[in-house]
Amino acid sequence: MNYLLIVSLAVYCSATKVNQCADGNIENLDDNVSLGECTTPPCKLKKNTTVPIKIKFVAEDEYKDLILVVNAKVAGLDLPFVGVDGTTACDKIFEEDEDTKNECKFVKGNTYVFKDAIEILQIYPKVKTVVHWSITDNSTGKHAVCFEVPAAIVN
Numbered sequence: 001m002n003y004l005l006i007v008s009l010a011v012y013c014s015a016t017k018v019n020q021c022a023d024g025n026i027e028n029l030d031d032n033v034s035l036g037e038c039t040t041p042p043c044k045l046k047k048n049t050t051v052p053i054k055i056k057f058v059a060e061d062e063y064k065d066l067i068l069v070v071n072a073k074v075a076g077l078d079l080p081f082v083g084v085d086g087t088t089a090c091d092k093i094f095e096e097d098e099d100t101k102n103e104c105k106f107v108k109g110n111t112y113v114f115k116d117a118i119e120i121l122q123i124y125p126k127v128k129t130v131v132h133w134s135i136t137d138n139s140t141g142k143h144a145v146c147f148e149v150p151a152a153i154v155n
Contacts, residue, residue, distance in 0.1 A: 041150035
């Protein structure tokens, strides 16, 4: 699957170095994702904190039911981020103005902003990992946004 998705930096602080998913083709991806205060990998995700994430993207399709797929690879297993993985993304997506909530109706070519904060739970193991993050159409499996970021869960 080859698609072009424009993802623009939406600043909490500065851009985060991330990697394309295997089926991704997002231009300037490293400059276009912001995860907390992380600028260079591995991103340090401190237990018992909440890490903001903000992504501005142009819809490559008319998505209908977007969900989050967020997991960390630990000892060869994909472990889901509890309370994030498998949840709806629709209630966290705004129109380009960043104030008007999107009603989970996407027009191909329009710009949207995803804003969320992920809780790094105390139960997560202290480990270096790769976090997989995608916003995926639940009905088609097509990614609206997909990237991976080296990370370390720390105390």
